[in-house]
Amino acid sequence: MSCPDSSNSKCTSLYTQGMYGAGCAERLISFFRTTAIFQTKQAFRSGRNACFSFCRRADSSCPGLATPGFAILHKDLLVPFDISPKLVQKGGFLLIFDCLCRRIHAMIIWKSKIGKKGGFFMIRSISIGFNTMDVYDFVKTMYPGGNQLNTAIYAKWAGADSAYLGYFSDDVRGKHLKWVLEKNGVDLARCKVLHGQCSYAMTTLVDGNRTFHGTRKGVNAMTPIVLDQEDLAYIKGFDLVISDCYSNLDVTEIQKINDLGIPFAYDFSEEFTEDILKEYCPHVDYCFLSCNQQGGEEQIHALLRRVHSYGPKIVVGTRGAEGQIVFDGEQFYVGKAAPATVVDTMGAGDSFTCSFSVAYTDSKKTGSERVREAMDFGAKFAAKICGINGSVGDGLTYEGNLEDLYSDEDGYVYKPYKKSLGDVQAK
Template structure:
């Protein structure tokens, strides 16, 4: 299996300890897949500052393929993280940095390359919603993280091109989450996942809801928990579909959720999304 993250990368700058860590939804997906023994790649936009250099160096160390990335002169994307009442919270950033003015526009060469993968994962922070139809037309699975920055119009516009939608729903009660997932399914996504923080996750496949409680541990850092949960979930799901196409779909979803929760718990024992912090 080969997978690719297409879109956002940042450094997460922890202001209270002056340390920055590589991150971003699309980039994290590629890194977590690599950690899980899957051949992975990342395609995105880098600046030419120390943050960009550090991310590139880290991805090369991890042997994630970045051969199709763009490099521009300017500031790389970053998100600012601070400690508020003991919790790490995002308090701003530069909205993708150089990616804002130089969004990823997929060329025919890019598409031929992406076609060699089984799943392409992107996000709402990737500034490439206009490119989603190109990914869908390739015939591979497309997954997308809306985080908590979605509205009905955006979901309706994008979900026709997305096979698996991921939404952060911690602010909603369970009935609201169920209604939201059903709505997103009606817009075109075949699997819809709502993550709810300490309340766990909910998946809807058009016929039933599947619930997963988190694996409770004493976390070092919860950053990346949602991305790692999704990565393990979808990789386990895809492997199960490949190994046993006629197998029980419900059982596969249940086991995939459990595997995702296990991996997310491990991620919470590491600083940053996956470590590799340096001072700034």
């Protein structure tokens, strides 16, 4: 690979040696990922100094690189490189700019709130499926939920670009769900709004563990998602697709997605039989199964090996607090759940599915190192999600009996619950 400016022989030589361009980007990305960087202004300053130091070492071969050529790119605006609190808070892109060649040779993405965002990823992820409200009647609050609403927001929190494709109801709950996704920066370009009421699931907590005990399907859950050509063209612009057995996608739609050639993560939860696995798995790249009721490790190994033979590249068996077992066709990997202060386990499974898939897809590593890195990131990310109320916070409060209120739109109080993930991480 040569420098974009072939007239500069020194720069070409340096580029070929991998000192910057792809080589530099990989080294810098590795540095930032292995350092708790940008959590504080001091850490941010350390990262900046490391970048300058790296470039000074390249100075003997390419003087232009050592000139003040750093900038922060935020919302498509170039501003002078500094460590102002406003820029540190918002995050952005760090560009290594060679003033001699007038070319950008490397880019590093950074997020200041690493406790919330969790990582640095260069991929685009789209979640396809339904949305609902998880009703905590004992506190008169309903929280945004639905597996793919969760994973769309989690992908964003993990540091990836994220989109959601699904159907919203046009009642106050549907509007709230849409608002929560927009608040978190999730792209909703291909979503539709349908006339009718939103689904909900009645939920209780026992020692922080969530239990469902009744659902009411709304228009958003009863309407199958059918992907047209415009939807497929849109999806093709992403690097990862996430969906699951509750998504209202039948196998025909799954096949359409698979034909796009994009890595496809699919969570079967506990809703699988051998026939379902045989039908769906040939169209799935990353397969997730809830294995809490599947026996010990020996039985789970046999299940994962069998499912892998149906087509997926990676098969993951999740076991809640017992961790995970992953099979990549060559070996089994056993992971532990990360330590967590458990407030509510709602969303824990979705958060692992999403964060593992994002990390695995984004990784430039191979083999066991790639799998273990994704498992570690997924476990730590899921532990953080257990520290918030609901799957993503931002609950909607109400008064009175739920069933009575469901037919009376005026009974709902449009007041988002304040304790979201950002509030928890800030403490």
